[in-house]
Amino acid sequence: MPRLTLQYPIRTLDNQLLFPPGTFLTKEMLDAVIYSHGAYSYQAYPLLLYGSVKEDCLNFLSNPPYETIFSDKKEVNDLLNILETVHLSIPILQSLDYFKQHDFYTYSHILMVFALSTLLARDLIPDYQECIQLSATGPTHDIGKICVPLHILKKTTALTKNERGFIEHHAAAGYVLLNYYYKDIQPLACKVALDHHERRDNSGYPRGIVLNDPLVEIIAASDIYDALIIPRPYRSTAYDNRAALEEVTKMAEHNKIGWDVVKALIAHNRKSKFPYREIKISAEKRGTPPSYNVYGIIDEGEKTDSED
Ligand SMILES: [Fe+2]
Ligand SMILES: [Fe+2]
DSSP: OOOEEOSSOEEOTTOOEEEOTTOEEOHHHHHHHHGGGTTOOOOEEEGGGSTTHHHHHHHHHTSTTSTTTTOOHHHHHHHHHHHTTOEEEHHHHHHHHHHHHHOHHHHHHHHHHHHHHHHHHHHHOOOHHHHHHHHTTGGGTTGGGGGSOHHHHTOOSOBOHHHHHHHHHHHHHHHHHHHHHHTTSOHHHHHHHHHTTOBTTSOOSSSOOBOOOHHHHHHHHHHHHHHHHSOBTTBSSOOOHHHHHHHHHHHHHTTSSOHHHHHHHHHHTSSSOOOGGGOOOOSOOOOOOOSOOOTTOBOTTOOOGGGO
């Protein structure tokens, strides 16, 4: 059970308050909330058949910036066979509706992390069942963002410290929400939601632990890469693909994520489809990161209550 103090509230989409801010989360408290709605279990539904998810997924896969990675038709068909196995319960699927309606970037990000992490999992995870299990965690890795106010998620200028804290809250919020919806049937999805921003050198959040789980790392790497190559509210121009891959490479060089997942990602970006273990990575950095980028910059001009 992770030791966590929740700085912000955790609510479901139908506005049930699961935990108020300031809660020190214990196993007993989590269990009490998880089992507060008794033995009721939600009906699961195939994700790809929900709304326009399959059509949207295929659209994202076949257009820039992803068309190179997903250019091999046979590989995409094999990938779809795995994606089709993923079933999610209705309240979790409704979180996708929420993002599609209110924050389209997060909606497309969730679907691309789902597809990309599954593609990488096929290279990196020898066990097919484990690969399927990991695939089911991509669509829920950012579900905690339903607890972050939309004006913060979509803010185009530097975040205040409080707003940054709210964004980082999505990891713990996702962990609680998935425990609430899944009870104990999907521990990997709960773990991924909590730990996908942790890093090997313990520089991540929410707990600053050493990330040493290769499955979580596949989601983490897919998450980072997608965040770089798609325009974001805080960075209107995306990284070009070379600069994005160089950023991910730098993270491996600084021991934030592992080399295997980085090599697998780079291998899928090369036309010569060598096995990822055989590829050579140049130390030279030639990409050009975008000029406007306020990611990681804290707006120090934040007013305290007493200044208002
Ligand atoms: Fe996240
Ligand atoms: Fe994410």
